[in-house]
Amino acid sequence: MQSVTLAKSTPNYAISLESSKQNPRGLTMPSTDKVTPIRGNDLTLVDNKQAAQILQINEKTLTNWRSSGKSPKYVKVGRCIRYRLSDLTAWIEANSRNHTGEVA
Structure with a gap:
């Protein structure tokens, strides 16, 4: 055991x-x-509502992004969707731009 x-x-x-x-x-x-x-961030999981609050977007937007593959990486715990804080941080950094003409 x-x-x-x-x-x-x-x-x-x-x-x-x-x-x-x-x-x-x-x-x-x-x-x-x-x-x-x-x-420590790798052990902290947040749900869809908390992740949407962190990203300052609507929960439905985050759900749509997840369906289309645009969202941060997520973890499925049974039926529940959870996000690691480290994945949210990495996604925010990957989507940071210096100007509007910058390509992803």
């Missing part, structure tokens, strides 16, 4: 996986104490 521990450090988060020494079938498994650093 694995347990997941979320440890908060100064600017980053880390996930620590600890596996038991025996699996359900009784076989001995090696113990893994591996810490993988993950940026």
Whole structure:
């Protein structure tokens, strides 16, 4: 059985996986104490309404953009659509322009 521990450090988060020494079938498994650093924004998910508020657009616009492939990357959690804050930030940066004649 694995347990997941979320440890908060100064600017980053880390996930620590600890596996038991025996699996359900009784076989001995090696113990893994591996810490993988993950940026805090990668763990924060927002729903469609919150993402629309961050982007300062209508929820329906964001839904239409998602259908046409123009929206930021999203994650499906079951039936729910969620956006990572890091993906929203990256999408905003990718759509930044210096002047109106600049091509995407």
